[in-house]
Amino acid sequence: MRITFLKLLEKPVTIQYPDERMTIPERARNRLFENHSDCIGCGQCVTACPVDCIVIETIKSTPDVDLGTTSDGQKKRLYVPTFIIDFGKCCYCGLCTYPCPTECLKMTAVFEFSEYERYKLIYNFSTMTKPEIDEARAKLKKYDEEQAAKKAAAIAAAAAQKKAAEQAASPGIPPVTPPPVPAH
Numbered sequence: 001m002r003i004t005f006l007k008l009l010e011k012p013v014t015i016q017y018p019d020e021r022m023t024i025p026e027r028a029r030n031r032l033f034e035n036h037s038d039c040i041g042c043g044q045c046v047t048a049c050p051v052d053c054i055v056i057e058t059i060k061s062t063p064d065v066d067l068g069t070t071s072d073g074q075k076k077r078l079y080v081p082t083f084i085i086d087f088g089k090c091c092y093c094g095l096c097t098y099p100c101p102t103e104c105l106k107m108t109a110v111f112e113f114s115e116y117e118r119y120k121l122i123y124n125f126s127t128m129t130k131p132e133i134d135e136a137r138a139k140l141k142k143y144d145e146e147q148a149a150k151k152a153a154a155i156a157a158a159a160a161q162k163k164a165a166e167q168a169a170s171p172g173i174p175p176v177t178p179p180p181v182p183a184h
């Protein structure tokens with residue numbers, strides 16, 4: 001009875017959550033945050049994740065587009081229309097944060113984000129809108145087609161020039177005029 005009575009006088013080790021809150025350690029690993037404006041779409045976080053819960057999609061920018069730089073001065077060359085983290089799968093290991101070259105992926109102190117619906121734990125950090133994504137895709141498609149056409153024309157011109165040179169070296173065969181080489 002004496003021991004029981006003494007225990008009643010001790011300070012409790014539990015707290016009355018949620019009325020009381022524990023102090024979260026400074027380096028605690030809780031929900032991730034991605035500062036999307038600093039993401040260069042390198043995919044190193046995806047490679048590092050042991051449970052494959054990060055999904056990103058990138059679109060190359062064309063030479064006439066300037067996507068600007070990150071806050072630490074790195075040039076951005078890729079659009080990142082999708083940056084998804086499935087927090088239902090995440091094991092909060094923090095391995096994705098270490099290789100990030102721009103330090104835009106960080107673990108925060110936020111631990112209260114439970115949901116009733118599983119899909120609500122799938123976060124997309126991308127800030128691109130659907131029209132912006134469509135425009136970036138269309139621009140890249142057009143640029144790729146133009147580059148392919150220029151390459152094909154250059155190959156055809158080189159082949160014609162070679163043929164003309166061979167004919168010039170063989171008397172009796174009428175020379176072939178090579179097609180003009182497109183401007184780059």
Ligand code: SF4
Nearest residue numbers: 049090091093094096
């Ligand atoms: S904390 Fe770990 S499990 Fe979660 S996204 Fe990063 S690497 Fe993947």
Ligand code: SF4
Nearest residue numbers: 039040042043045100
């Ligand atoms: S490692 Fe960093 S910069 Fe690279 S894709 Fe992931 S969040 Fe973006």
